[in-house]
Amino acid sequence: EKITMSVIKADVGGLCGHTLAPEELLDAAEYVLENALDEILIDYYVTNCGDDIDLIMTHNKGTDSEEVHKLAWDAFEEATSVAKELKLYGAGQDLLSNSFSGNIKGLGPGCAEMEFVERPSEPVIVFCCDKTDPAAFNLPFYKMFSDPFSTAGLVYDPSMASGFRYEVLDVMEHKRVFMDTPEETYSLLALIGNTEKYAIKRVYRRKDNEITAVCSSEKLNMIAGEYVGKDDPVAIVRAQSGFPAVGEILEPFANPHLVAGWMRGCHFGPIMPVAEEDARPARFDGPARVMALGFQLSKGRLVGPNDLFADKSFDKAREKALDMAEMMRSMGPFMPHRLPETMMEYTSVPKVLAQLKGRFIDIDENCGCKIDQIRNRGDME
Numbered sequence: 001e002k003i004t005m006s007v008i009k010a011d012v013g014g015l016c017g018h019t020l021a022p023e024e025l026l027d028a029a030e031y032v033l034e035n036a037l038d039e040i041l042i043d044y045y046v047t048n049c050g051d052d053i054d055l056i057m058t059h060n061k062g063t064d065s066e067e068v069h070k071l072a073w074d075a076f077e078e079a080t081s082v083a084k085e086l087k088l089y090g091a092g093q094d095l096l097s098n099s100f101s102g103n104i105k106g107l108g109p110g111c112a113e114m115e116f117v118e119r120p121s122e123p124v125i126v127f128c129c130d131k132t133d134p135a136a137f138n139l140p141f142y143k144m145f146s147d148p149f150s151t152a153g154l155v156y157d158p159s160m161a162s163g164f165r166y167e168v169l170d171v172m173e174h175k176r177v178f179m180d181t182p183e184e185t186y187s188l189l190a191l192i193g194n195t196e197k198y199a200i201k202r203v204y205r206r207k208d209n210e211i212t213a214v215c216s217s218e219k220l221n222m223i224a225g226e227y228v229g230k231d232d233p234v235a236i237v238r239a240q241s242g243f244p245a246v247g248e249i250l251e252p253f254a255n256p257h258l259v260a261g262w263m264r265g266c267h268f269g270p271i272m273p274v275a276e277e278d279a280r281p282a283r284f285d286g287p288a289r290v291m292a293l294g295f296q297l298s299k300g301r302l303v304g305p306n307d308l309f310a311d312k313s314f315d316k317a318r319e320k321a322l323d324m325a326e327m328m329r330s331m332g333p334f335m336p337h338r339l340p341e342t343m344m345e346y347t348s349v350p351k352v353l354a355q356l357k358g359r360f361i362d363i364d365e366n367c368g369c370k371i372d373q374i375r376n377r378g379d380m381e
C-alpha cells in the first residue's frame with residue numbers, strides 16, 4: 001500500500017518581527033492536526049524554522065489531496081487567529097486568500113509531497129528553511145544525486161549507477177523539463193546554476209523511476225502576479241538502499257553556499273545548517289537557515305525525529321557560514337550582497353526612478369554637461 005508524506009509550511013506571524021514562530025502558534029496548529037489523526041492523518045510532527053511553521057504529515061490520501069490541504073489550511077488559520085490575538089508581526093502573512101479552495105498551492109503556503117510504497121526500512125529527511133527560496137536546493141540536490149565526490153554511493157552502489165532524473169521548473173515561463181544525469185550533467189548545470197529562473201521540483205532514481213526528493217518549488221511570484229516571495233522552502237528526501245545515504249544527503253550542507261533571501265528577501269548570503277532550537281535567525285534577520293529532521297517511517301508512523309544538523313560535525317559549517325555572512329554584510333546595499341532588481345522581494349527603486357524622472361539628461365558626447373545643468377540639477381531650468 002502506498003503512503004503519502006506531505007510537508008506544508010506557512011509563515012503566519014513572528015515573535016518578534018520575522019525571527020520566530022512561537023510555541024503558541026505551533027500548539028494551535030498541532031491541535032488541529034491532532035483532531036484529524038486516524039480520520040485523515042496517520043501521523044504528524046509540527047515544528048518551525050524561524051518564522052515558518054512546518055506541518056510534517058503522513059496519510060493514505062495521495063498527493064494534492066483536498067482533505068489534507070484543507071486540514072493544513074485550517075491549522076494555519078487556527079495559528080493565525082492566535083497570532084492576531086498576540087499581535088505578532090505579519091499575522092497571517094502567507095495566507096494570501098480569504099478562504100480555502102481545493103488545493104493549498106497558489107494560496108500562499110509552500111508544499112512538498114511524495115507518494116511511495118514504504119520500503120522494509122524507510123529513512124526520510126525533511127529539510128525546513130527560513131530566509132531563502134526554493135532554488136536554494138538546486139546546488140545541494142545536484143551534489144546529492146550527481147556528484148560522486150559528495151555522494152560516494154554513485155560510485156559504489158550499482159542501483160545508483162544509472163543515475164537520477166531531475167524535474168526542473170522554469171519559474172518564469174511556468175514550464176518544466178526532465179533532465180538525466182550523468183549524461184546531461186552540463187546542460188542541467190547550465191539551467192539550475194541560474195537560481196533566479198530555475199528550481200528543481202523533484203528527483204527520481206532512473207533505474208525504476210522511484211521518487212527520492214521533492215521541494216516546495218512553486219514560486220509565489222508565479223501565483224500572485226507580483227513577487228510576494230515569502231517562499232521559504234521545505235523538502236523531503238528518501239535515504240539509503242539505492243538512494244544516497246543519510247550522511248550523503250547532508251554532506252552538501254557541510255560547505256555552505258550562497259542563497260537569495262536574508263534581510264527583506266533582498267540579499268545573497270550563506271545558508272547555515274542548524275539544529276531545531278537554533279532556527280531563530282536574528283543577525284540582519286538571518287542568515288538563512290536549514291534544518292534536517294531524520295525520520296524512520298513505520299507503516300506511516302513518523303518515528304523520530306533525529307535532529308541531524310545538531311551534530312557537532314556541522315560546527316565548522318556554521319562557523320564558515322558566519323564568516324561568509326560577515327564578508328557579505330560588508331557590502332551593505334551593493335551587489336552582489338544585494339539581489340538584482342528582478343529578485344528583490346521589496347524594492348524602492350521604481351519609486352526612486354519615478355522621482356528622478358525628468359532629471360535624467362542625455363549624455364553629450366562632445367562637451368559633457370553644461371555648467372548650468374549641473375548648477376540646476378537638470379530639472380529646474
Ligand code: 13P
Nearest residue numbers: 152240244245246247248
Ligand atoms: P555502520 O557500520 O555504523 O552501520 O555504518 C554503515 C554505513 O554504511 C555508514 O555510511
Ligand code: 13P
Nearest residue numbers: 018131230263264265285
Ligand atoms: P520571511 O520571508 O521569513 O517572512 O522574512 C521576510 C523578511 O523581510 C526578513 O527580513
Ligand code: MG
Nearest residue numbers: 011018051090
Ligand atoms: Mg515573516
Ligand code: MG
Nearest residue numbers: 051052130232
Ligand atoms: Mg520565513
Ligand code: MG
Nearest residue numbers: 131230231232
Ligand atoms: Mg521569505
